[in-house]
Amino acid sequence: MMYLYEFYHLFYDTLKKVYPEIQELNHLFFILTTHVLKCDKIKIILKLSIKEKIDDFIYKKLIRKLWELKKNRPIQYVIGKTNFFGMDFLVNxxxxxxxxxxxxxxxxxxxxxxxxxxxxxxxxxxxxxxxxxxxxxxxxxxxxxxxxxxxxxxxxxxxxxxxxxxxxxxxxxxxxxxxxxxxxxxxxxxxxxxxxxxxxxxxxxxxxxxxxxxxxxxxxxxxxxxxxxxxxxxxxxxxxxxxxxxxxxxxxxxxxxxxxxxxxxxxxxxxxxxxxxxxxxxxxxxxxxxxxxx
CATH class of the missing domain: 3.40.50.150 (Vaccinia Virus protein VP39)
Incomplete structure (x- = not known):
């Protein structure tokens, strides 16, 4: 079992050269984690603050998608969808x-x-x-x-x-x-x-x-x-x-x-x-x- 906050630090260390703007990194982190953990941003913040653990399956899924992001693959293709006008649309x-x-x-x-x-x-x-x-x-x-x-x-x-x-x-x-x-x-x-x-x-x-x-x-x-x-x-x-x-x-x-x-x-x-x-x-x-x- 791993802690979500550990992934948080790994995410920033891995992508800070690819996406030097901290606001963009924040945005990407929450898009990815809310998608994979199937919850909203507030719950992700709560999980970070209480140092909640995530199971190995979820952690490995997050890691795989992190490596995709490191290769410059857009987050929308990584998670297979994008938001437009408040609605989700599938993309590839x-x-x-x-x-x-x-x-x-x-x-x-x-x-x-x-x-x-x-x-x-x-x-x-x-x-x-x-x-x-x-x-x-x-x-x-x-x-x-x-x-x-x-x-x-x-x-x-x-x-x-x-x-x-x-x-x-x-x-x-x-x-x-x-x-x-x-x-x-x-x-x-x-x-x-x-x-x-x-x-x-x-x-x-x-x-x-x-x-x-x-x-x-x-x-x-x-x-x-x-x-x-x-x-x-x-x-x-x-x-x-x-x-x-x-x-x-x-x-x-x-x-x-x-x-x-x-x-x-x-x-x-x-x-x-x-x-x-x-x-x-x-x-x-x-x-x-x-x-x-x-």
Whole structure:
């Protein structure tokens, strides 16, 4: 039998070079221990204070996951889930880990439509990943007529499907490669209002050197990076699809964007004749979200 406080000290000694910020280490410690010991943070603090013992099985499980963290594997992949909008979503290395910035983008949509008649609205979540955007919107805006969650592989969509069942919501999952055949997405009805939301790859390859290793070592490359010479490649495909498929109806787009080239992005949207363009900062002060009308 081992003491939890012994693991606490081992955890900090092992990871302090990987995660030098003490607050981040604290955060990781409580995510891991509450998951493995199946209790809340207050109980973990109590167990530490009274120097409670943990059995060998639990201790070995904690150690295995600690070594994964030492190898820069993100905590969300280590425990197999992440929290988004107060809800748990299953994740693995096939999908990008949702970020707080995306929560803000989803909040924007919810606030825009929570008091409106949403029965004649359909939403397209392009590049759905684990399905967190689609599922959260369906939970918070249940009167939305239909939500289409789009991604490029059955493996990715299977994760979104599991999460939709976990949260008991109905979304339509569609396997479509955004770059190569989004234009051929068929059987789409035109609604009076159509919302396109997307957090596509937008990090330029040259920006990789500024990222923490646990991001580019484990998270899917295709969900993160775009060529330096064509950073808007995914947005171009989405806009081309909008222009071809949604003539005569109102379309609103909500995009997460690269904060370092936000002025270029505004110019890009104006070039394609989008109007009512609004850009917002995220909680860290970066221009990361944009809404526009077509």
């Amino acid at each position: 290395e096939k999908v990008f880990i949702p970020r707080p910035e995306t929560e803000e983008l989803v909040s924007w949509i919810i606030n825009d439509y929570k008091i409106k008649n949403s029965e004649n609205i359909q939403i397209f979540d392009i590049g759905t990943g684990c399905g967190c955007i689609s599922i959260t919107l369906k939970k918070k805006l249940p009167k939305i007529r239909s939500i289409h969650a789009i991604d490029l592989s059955h493996e990715i969509l299977s994760i979104a499907r599991i999460n939709s069942k976990l949260h008991n919501v109905k979304i339509f999952l569609r396997k479509v490669d955004i770059l190569h055949n989004l234009i051929f997405l068929q059987k789409i009805k035109k609604y009076p209002v159509n919302i396109i939301v997307s957090n596509p790859p937008y990090v330029r390859v040259s920006e990789k050197k500024f990222m923490h290793p646990n991001i580019f070592q484990y998270e899917p490359f295709q969900a993160l990076f775009v060529p330096d010479e064509d950073p808007f490649i995914f947005y171009k495909k989405i806009i081309y699809w909008i222009k071809k498929r949604f003539t005569g109806v109102v379309v609103y787009v909500y995009f997460e964007i690269n904060q370092f080239i936000h002025l270029d992005f505004i110019h890009f949207m104006k070039k394609y004749r989008f109007t009512d363009i609004e850009i917002r900062k995220d909680f860290q002060g970066g221009f990361r979200m944009i809404r526009a009308k077509y």
